[in-house]
Amino acid sequence: MAKHTDDASNARNIGDERDGSSTAIIILAAGASTRMGRPKLLLTYGNRTLLRHAAETAAASICRPILVVLGAYANQLHDEIDDLPVRSVINERWAEGMGSSIQVGVEALNTYDRADSPEALVLMLCDQPYVTVAVINDLVTAYHLNGKGIIASEYAGTLGAPALFGREYFSELETLRGATGAKHIIAAHSSDVVPMPFPKGMTDIDTPEDYRQLQHAMQPQTR
Numbered sequence: 001m002a003k004h005t006d007d008a009s010n011a012r013n014i015g016d017e018r019d020g021s022s023t024a025i026i027i028l029a030a031g032a033s034t035r036m037g038r039p040k041l042l043l044t045y046g047n048r049t050l051l052r053h054a055a056e057t058a059a060a061s062i063c064r065p066i067l068v069v070l071g072a073y074a075n076q077l078h079d080e081i082d083d084l085p086v087r088s089v090i091n092e093r094w095a096e097g098m099g100s101s102i103q104v105g106v107e108a109l110n111t112y113d114r115a116d117s118p119e120a121l122v123l124m125l126c127d128q129p130y131v132t133v134a135v136i137n138d139l140v141t142a143y144h145l146n147g148k149g150i151i152a153s154e155y156a157g158t159l160g161a162p163a164l165f166g167r168e169y170f171s172e173l174e175t176l177r178g179a180t181g182a183k184h185i186i187a188a189h190s191s192d193v194v195p196m197p198f199p200k201g202m203t204d205i206d207t208p209e210d211y212r213q214l215q216h217a218m219q220p221q222t223r
Helices: 007-014 050-059 074-081 098-110 133-146 167-174 183-188 208-218
Strands: 023-029 066-070 087-090 120-125 150-155 158-166 193-197
Touching: 023 050, 023 098, 023 133, 050 066, 050 074, 050 120, 050 133, 066 074, 066 098, 074 087, 087 098, 098 120, 098 167, 120 133, 120 167, 133 150, 133 158, 133 193, 150 183, 158 167, 158 183, 167 183
Parallel strands: 023 066, 023 120, 066 087, 150 193
Antiparallel strands: 120 158, 150 158
């Protein structure tokens, strides 16, 4: 099991990945927020929306390029991030589920205009507010140090996002359909997975109650 490191250690371990990045990020932001009843990615976390928080976190990481897959509410969401160093990709089939967004994101990445194709990608969600730059960078560090093809966050007894996949899994990610997410691939290749402890990853914002709990957690604690 890999452990999280600080940003300085990341830099020492893998060099200046920002300048010659071999790891991309795909941010999945196409869902309809049905359980929330309104576009949840436009809800505020601190002084930013959940979408902008995720995009800024990705932009501050060592990964490039950064693709954001939009679908429902695409126009509204695009306005939130159009000044950031990210590329928006539209999933016209967003209603089919997360698998279609992963497929669209990987297909777009494979046609990205860059001298060298990324050797790995990180799948990131917008509704996990506690994902930090260090969490993302540590996935990349673990990938370079462990020789495994999948580095997955571990929380609440499961493995999931954010998760890194080596290029050997890109074609498999492109076959995902409907609501099937990348956990299916993680489970199918357990011997090639390094878990990264991320207890706060269990917090995701799907319902109004989830958001109320997040707001409560952000309030200053008084004695």
